[in-house]
Amino acid sequence: MDEHQTLNARRDETFPTGELRGLMKSIRRVVRATDLQSRALARASGLTTPQLVVLMGVAELGEVTTNALSHYADLSPATVVTILDNLESRAIVERYRSTTDRRIVYTRLTEKGRDMVTNTPGFFGVDFVTRFAALPEKRRRAILAGLEELAGLMGRA
Amino acid sequence: MDEHQTLNARRDETFPTGELRGLMKSIRRVVRATDLQSRALARASGLTTPQLVVLMGVAELGEVTTNALSHYADLSPATVVTILDNLESRAIVERYRSTTDRRIVYTRLTEKGRDMVTNTPGFFGVDFVTRFAALPEKRRRAILAGLEELAGLMGRA
DNA sequence: TTCAAATGATTAGAAGTCAAATGATTGCCG
């Protein structure tokens, strides 16, 4: 009944202290940095990060359904449709219905899309890539492993 | 999977391979999980995660400027204003101009806001908190340290 | 066969976010 209670592990977690608090703070910093990077990428290349992820999904998976892209890019199907609308209007991808099951819509790259894929910058800025690459291998692996573990913990609803 | 390697090998700047690719994938998973959690929180308590963070900032810092909240919550000043508009319209906080420098606007909790703070759930769902707490201390610290390091690397534009 | 449920994509609607422009005020310095 009282949904506050179900989310409230304990009253003294109302103000998360220590680990959970620091965790939220760091997550928020990463989320924001990701958003800002996405905007910078859009200014530089005309593609936001999610658009680039979807584009790479199409490049990699070939003729691919909307649902498959949704899973690949970690975005809701509705969002993928919005992004595909955009990419299609710019003639970067094209969509067409399956002839055997007309519910299904496939997406594939156009010629222009293939060019774009080969000329598009990476997700991260060069400055970040440089700094990250400068870390000891051990740290890089630790960061990645920690992030994957966190994503797993947060992921299953 | 290996065909990705060959595809990437040519042009490792364009198609991030290996670590950078996995890093982006994990970041996107965390970003989405955070967004979904924020929406679930809003349904349950009427506050999104950013709203809750700003509210905690006000509760913690007392009479606080918009800029200070922006820094505290890792949000742009414009976004903080939007959130404060919302919280103020619900009588959770109130704003007033400094008498000594009329450019500055302070925000503080109302009575209702103080009640809300003590009854508000944490950022994370109980399921996540439970799973996270079940990890060995060493893993928890590793996740947190990795995330903080990543936030630092991404943060400096 | 027929129709209800399932499936895939899309649309409608609401919320959050940022950069850039704007308004208001203060401080500096010539």
Place this chain on the structure above:
DNA sequence: CGGCAATCATTTGACTTCTAATCATTTGAA
């Protein structure tokens, strides 16, 4: 003084994302 630059908050406009509802199609069971 007096005006120009800096500072603080806000508004504007554009974009992304999600959930929920909807449309079209296919499948399965009576």
